[in-house]
Amino acid sequence: MPPANSAAWILEPPGELHIRSTEYNSPSQDELVIKVWKAFTSKQNEAVAIQPFDAKVRGHAYIHVPYPFILGNGVAGTVEEVGPGVTRFRKGDRVVSDTPTYQAKATKYGAWQKYVTSREATTAKIAESTTFEDAAAIPFALLTAVAALQLALGMRKPDTGRRRGKALVWSASGSVGGYAVQYASSAGYDVVGTASPAKFDYVRSLGAATVLDYKDEQIVPKLKDLGPFDFIMLASGGEKAAKAISDILQPTGGTFASTIPQR
DSSP states (O other), X not given: OOOOEEEEEEOSSSOOEEEEEEOOOOOOTTEEEEEOOOOTTOSSOOEEOOOHHXXXXXXXXXXXXXXXXXXXXXXXXXXXXXXXXXXXXXXXXXXXXXXXXXXXXXXXXXXXXXXXXXXXGGEEEOOTTSOHHHHHTHHHHHHHHHIIIIIITOOOOTTSOOOOOEEEEESTTSHHHHHHHHHHHHTTOEEEEEEOGGGHHHHHHHTEEEEEETTOTTHHHHHHHHOOOSEEEEOSOOHHHHHHHHHHTTTTOOOOEEOSOOO
């Protein structure tokens, strides 16, 4: 008999959350089920991430999903069951996973439930020293940074040979920007980041060679002097930040990746 499952459902766009029982989904080919809620008496509960994207879907119907729906795609917990073809995990493993909730638009992948279905390909083991809370916050920010630098801009993967080049990460101290700095640095690039002065040491600790104050009135000419850059990513910021990047690329122009949505 499958275990009892429950979830935080959103019934309409936009809408409040409702805790209701839901079906337990046995894993299909190359899938696994992750248990993400323990009893409330547990000293260390598993965790789900509530990302800004999730909040926008719930509160503003940011993208279309079939209602009623279970939101969330970042989850950390223990493996409950593995499906056919899964070879890297077994029951009880501590894992973090990025589920295809918003791509597949299927409730079984929604992270805001007790037993979440995910795919082996987007799941990784976590160390005993890593908390479930810390692990659950990793996938969304990390994958955003990797998608921007590697998939959108063409940066090579880390450990593929040391190369000379420069990468600029605007807003390097945030979650997405911090992963972008680490990824570019591990791929062999000299990274220049922007942040507030209080975060300079932190950004350097992630691998940035140079860090500048994003509020500096001379930020554009200073960055131009440090360029040209092989890769530029706007990890956070508003229209002023986007304009600064555009000015840096003048007069020849160029391409950069941005997390700011198009209007």
